[in-house]
Amino acid sequence: MAVVFQKPKALTDAPLHYCPGCTHGIIHRLVAEAIDDLGILGKTVGIAPVGCAVMAYDYFACDMVEAAHGRAPAVATGLKRAMPDRIIFTYQGDGDLASIGMAETVHAATRNENITVIFVNNAIYGMTGGQMAPTSLPGQVTQTSPYGRDVKTVGYPIKVCELLSALDAPEYIERVAVNNVKNVLNAKRAIKKAFQNQIDGKGFSLIEVVSSCPTNWGMTPQKALDWVESDMIPYYPLGVYRDKSAKEAK
Amino acid sequence: MSKVLMKGNEAIAEAAIRAGCRHYFGYPITPQTEIAAYMAKRMPKIGGTFLQAESEISAINMVYGVSSAGLRVMTSSSSPGVSLKQEGISYLAGSDLPALIVNVQRGGPGLGGIQPSQSDYYQATKGGGHGDYHLIVLAPASVQEMADFTVKAFELADKYRMPAMLLADGTMGQMMEPVVLPAENSGKTYEKPWAVRGTENKREHNIINSLYLVPEQLEVKNLERYERYKEVEKNETLVEEYLTDDADICVVAFGIAARVSKNAINAAREKGIKAGLIRPMTLWPFPSEAIARAAERVKGFISVELSMGQMIDDIRLAESCKKPVVLCNRVGGMIPSPEQVLKAIEDMEGGER
Ligand SMILES: Cc1ncc(C[n+]2csc(CCOP(=O)(O)OP(=O)(O)O)c2C)c(N)n1
Ligand code: SF4
Ligand SMILES: [Mg+2]
Numbered sequence: 001m002a003v004v005f006q007k008p009k010a011l012t013d014a015p016l017h018y019c020p021g022c023t024h025g026i027i028h029r030l031v032a033e034a035i036d037d038l039g040i041l042g043k044t045v046g047i048a049p050v051g052c053a054v055m056a057y058d059y060f061a062c063d064m065v066e067a068a069h070g071r072a073p074a075v076a077t078g079l080k081r082a083m084p085d086r087i088i089f090t091y092q093g094d095g096d097l098a099s100i101g102m103a104e105t106v107h108a109a110t111r112n113e114n115i116t117v118i119f120v121n122n123a124i125y126g127m128t129g130g131q132m133a134p135t136s137l138p139g140q141v142t143q144t145s146p147y148g149r150d151v152k153t154v155g156y157p158i159k160v161c162e163l164l165s166a167l168d169a170p171e172y173i174e175r176v177a178v179n180n181v182k183n184v185l186n187a188k189r190a191i192k193k194a195f196q197n198q199i200d201g202k203g204f205s206l207i208e209v210v211s212s213c214p215t216n217w218g219m220t221p222q223k224a225l226d227w228v229e230s231d232m233i234p235y236y237p238l239g240v241y242r243d244k245s246a247k248e249a250k
Numbered sequence: 251m252s253k254v255l256m257k258g259n260e261a262i263a264e265a266a267i268r269a270g271c272r273h274y275f276g277y278p279i280t281p282q283t284e285i286a287a288y289m290a291k292r293m294p295k296i297g298g299t300f301l302q303a304e305s306e307i308s309a310i311n312m313v314y315g316v317s318s319a320g321l322r323v324m325t326s327s328s329s330p331g332v333s334l335k336q337e338g339i340s341y342l343a344g345s346d347l348p349a350l351i352v353n354v355q356r357g358g359p360g361l362g363g364i365q366p367s368q369s370d371y372y373q374a375t376k377g378g379g380h381g382d383y384h385l386i387v388l389a390p391a392s393v394q395e396m397a398d399f400t401v402k403a404f405e406l407a408d409k410y411r412m413p414a415m416l417l418a419d420g421t422m423g424q425m426m427e428p429v430v431l432p433a434e435n436s437g438k439t440y441e442k443p444w445a446v447r448g449t450e451n452k453r454e455h456n457i458i459n460s461l462y463l464v465p466e467q468l469e470v471k472n473l474e475r476y477e478r479y480k481e482v483e484k485n486e487t488l489v490e491e492y493l494t495d496d497a498d499i500c501v502v503a504f505g506i507a508a509r510v511s512k513n514a515i516n517a518a519r520e521k522g523i524k525a526g527l528i529r530p531m532t533l534w535p536f537p538s539e540a541i542a543r544a545a546e547r548v549k550g551f552i553s554v555e556l557s558m559g560q561m562i563d564d565i566r567l568a569e570s571c572k573k574p575v576v577l578c579n580r581v582g583g584m585i586p587s588p589e590q591v592l593k594a595i596e597d598m599e600g601g602e603r
Contacts, residue, residue: 012455041449041451042448042449042450042451042452043448043450044448045318045319045446045447045448054461057457057459058457060455061449061455062448062449062455063446063447063448063449063455063456063457064446064455064456064457064458064459065314065315065318065446065457065458065459066345066457066458066459066460066461067311067314067341068311068314068337068338068341071307071308071311071314071338074303074307074308074309074311074312074314074315075311075312075314075315075318076315077301077308077312077315078273078275078311078312078313078314078315078316078317078318078319078323079315079316079318079319079446080315081273081299081301081312081315081316082273082299082315082316082319082321082323083319083447083448086319086447086448103304103305103307103308104304104307104308104311106304107303107304107308
């Protein structure tokens with residue numbers, strides 16, 4: 001029998017703990033496939049965040065480090081400076097990367113640290129039970145914005161790709177989604193490119209993945225994917241925000 | 251070996267390099283910025299990393315990254331900055347990672363001042379961050395010890411897989427003294443099979459982590475760590491005793507306070523008062539045995555500190571409240587004078603037996 005479907009080598013056999021319909025699982029798979037495709041499993045070190053993906057250290061088969069909440073880019077900086085020939089990636093949620101860890105994110109980007117950042121934007125604090133995130137949409141109801149996010153009192157969501165592309169340094173910044181097959185395939189290409197950039201020594205590459213949290217959005221998995229299309233993507237337009245090498249080549 | 255004249259802060263930096271540290275992360279703060287400046291000059295020349303981080307929080311997490319990779323790494327700061335590092339220090343302890351953190355203390359709390367202090371004693375010795383843990387805390391009292399203890403701190407941190415702290419103060423950092431620098435490649439090194447350097451597809455993945463959601467597992471981790479701490483207490487306690495053999499009055503002081511106290515003790519001896527000094531060189535582990543032994547014969551203890559009295563608690567615990575323990579202190583960046591310490595000695599001598 002021909003093998004038509006296989007688990008990537010870069011994933012362990014540990015069963016994922018994510019809720020049914022959560023897109024964290026798809027994103028793990030895409031990262032693992034990129035690592036497999038590039039043949040870098042043995043020289044990659046990943047950094048898990050504090051958030052729903054905290055247990056990623058059990059799921060990825062490469063060496064792993066668990067960082068404090070938001071500090072993954074600083075930990076990645078240390079690892080990369082210690083081992084410039086290793087491939088270092090962080091996997092972070094929106095609370096982790098864009099709230100408590102914003103300083104670490106911006107400064108790793110502006111140093112053009114040669115690392116790969118996978119940024120999972122699900123517009124919510126998933127792990128702690130659905131509080132407002134820096135990326136929660138205007139009007140979005142969460143546990144800590146029970147009347148909907150009121151932009152007059154708590155401000156507007158942070159658009160990470162737009163914000164980081166105001167910096168001169170970063171190599172590559174792209175926003176993708178995983179709510180349908182077409183988008184998943186595109187996300188896979190982007191994530192692979194973000195690793196390839198690091199292999200090529202090009203510098204800081206961040207892929208924002210618009211993700212879903214059916215549990216804390218209070219939706220069925222299908223409804224959550226629909227909401228990604230109808231509400232998330234219009235606010236967070238997909239596309240390449242920075243591709244320094246491509247621009248220089250022109 | 252020839253002596254060179256060096257500032258305490260610079261001696262730390264050079265000694266760290268000679269102990270094999272090639273990665274330094276810091277954020278500017280007085281009175282320790284010379285360490286960063288020295289590293290900024292030296293590291294690029296020897297293929298090392300000097301990086302001015304965006305904050306002390308980032309600096310300690312960069313340290314966490316390098317340590318995860320199994321390499322010697324350090325950061326330095328002064329009191330307000332060390333407060334910011336506490337989260338990262340707790341994670342280092344919880345992940346059993348070695349590292350050197352230097353605190354060249356200044357007066358506090360808050361922004362405090364920039365003059366010397368010892369008021370971070372509790373923070374350093376009682377686990378300044380959350381959770382049950384200790385740091386190995388070394389307290390240098392000369393520029394020579396700034397250098398020697400730096401090497402020692404790296405060795406012990408690696409040996410016991412725990413962070414170590416050099417607890418100095420502004421005077422020690424700024425003071426210039428002749429020093430014999432450690433030889434290149436000083437300090438014992440240890441295998442680090444736990445480090446994350448890539449599996450090379452040859453072994454199971456290593457994980458650096460402090461999360462244990464199953465309470466039984468987290469309990470076991472804590473118990474294991476405290477078994478290691480017992481070994482540290484047994485093997486690594488360092489103390490200097492000065493004229494304690496026949497002493498009636500025992501001064502206890504570390505760092506700059508110990509230097510002042512020695513002068514006072516010499517003056518007291520000239521006046522016929524038998525005073526002696528116990529100088530903890532490690533603050534954790536604390537030389538409790540030396541204190542307990544002294545408690546059998548002395549009239550009382552004088553804790554000389556640049557704080558409102560922090561180490562005094564450990565003295566009382568060590569001597570089981572058998573003898574009176576008095577505090578002789580200055581705070582806010584002030585240093586007790588030898589006269590002040592002498593007066594405290596005389597007062598105790600005049601007191602009833
Ligand atoms: C210093 C600190 N503050 C708060 C927390 C609690 N906490 C755990 S996960 C989390 C939010 C994670 O949200 P996000 O980064 O969006 O990840 P998600 O779970 O949505 O994937 C918070 C606030 C913590 N662990 N540490
Ligand atoms: S809480 Fe949300 S983000 Fe977390 S696993 Fe469940 S669905 Fe996914
Ligand atoms: Mg989130």
